[in-house]
Amino acid sequence: MDFLGDVMKIKPLHIYFTAIIVFIAGVIIYTGSNTRKTAGKEISDKIPNEKIHNGMSVPGKEEAPSKENVIEHAKLEMAFLKAELEKNPGDTVKMKEYAAMLGAGHQPKEAIRLYEKILTKDHKRIDILMPLTFLSFNQGDLNNAENYTNKILLINKDNPEANYNLGAIEATKGNKDRARLIWNNVLKRFPDNNVAKLARVSLHKL
Numbered sequence: 001m002d003f004l005g006d007v008m009k010i011k012p013l014h015i016y017f018t019a020i021i022v023f024i025a026g027v028i029i030y031t032g033s034n035t036r037k038t039a040g041k042e043i044s045d046k047i048p049n050e051k052i053h054n055g056m057s058v059p060g061k062e063e064a065p066s067k068e069n070v071i072e073h074a075k076l077e078m079a080f081l082k083a084e085l086e087k088n089p090g091d092t093v094k095m096k097e098y099a100a101m102l103g104a105g106h107q108p109k110e111a112i113r114l115y116e117k118i119l120t121k122d123h124k125r126i127d128i129l130m131p132l133t134f135l136s137f138n139q140g141d142l143n144n145a146e147n148y149t150n151k152i153l154l155i156n157k158d159n160p161e162a163n164y165n166l167g168a169i170e171a172t173k174g175n176k177d178r179a180r181l182i183w184n185n186v187l188k189r190f191p192d193n194n195v196a197k198l199a200r201v202s203l204h205k206l
Contacts, residue, residue: 029137029145029168074101092118100131108135124155126162133165137172145169160186164195167202176206 047128081098085091095114099178103111115132119125129152146169152162167182183199 029165030135074105077101079103083105092121096128103131103135108139111135123151126152126155126159127177129155130161133162137169142169143172158189160193160195163189164198164202167199171202171206180206 002107043151064204078098078101081101083095084094085098086095095118099111099114099118102108102114112132112135115128118128119132129148133145133148133152136142136148139156146166149169151167152159153166156162163186167179169177170176170182180203183203186199187196
């Protein structure tokens with residue numbers, strides 16, 4: 001998930017590859033200056049920042065693994081998680097891990113389906129609503145992205161990422177005044193949080 005434009009050094013969404021598994025930690029969406037067409041709408045490009053842990057290594061080798069080795073590890077883990085879910089369809093831990101890998105592997109629809117399935121068991125899971133926000137936003141489905149964000153804020157109105165994301169959604173819709181109001185509020189409420197830095201850059205971009 002690097003972003004286009006002048007903010008490519010900002011890494012709001014982190015997907016970490018360990019030896020064989022992917023974790024999503026802290027999902028924030030960002031509206032950059034470049035746009036593309038999705039589902040008949042012009043929206044900002046959002047590309048996940050993927051980085052490999054420096055400490056990851058291949059058995060018997062000291063150097064960091066190649067891109068091919070990382071991909072192979074990911075494929076093996078996906079096959080393993082899929083098999084585990086077939087044996088135990090109710091395992092939400094494995095389901096979340098598999099959904100994260102599907103989302104990172106450009107299979108957003110299946111990832112969304114699995115995340116939604118987890119929500120049927122516990123609709124207050126912010127750790128599930130966050131990636132659903134990102135995946136919907138990246139698919140150009142701003143209505144669902146907003147719905148998921150509002151659900152997070154109903155659970156925790158002080159969630160910094162969700163407050164920031166609400167502004168990103170408004171900005172992408174073209175509601176600049178609304179986005180400006182939200183992001184200025186983010187600066188006041190969360191001055192010491194990383195989202196404040198993003199809010200400043202985003203305000204500058206409006």
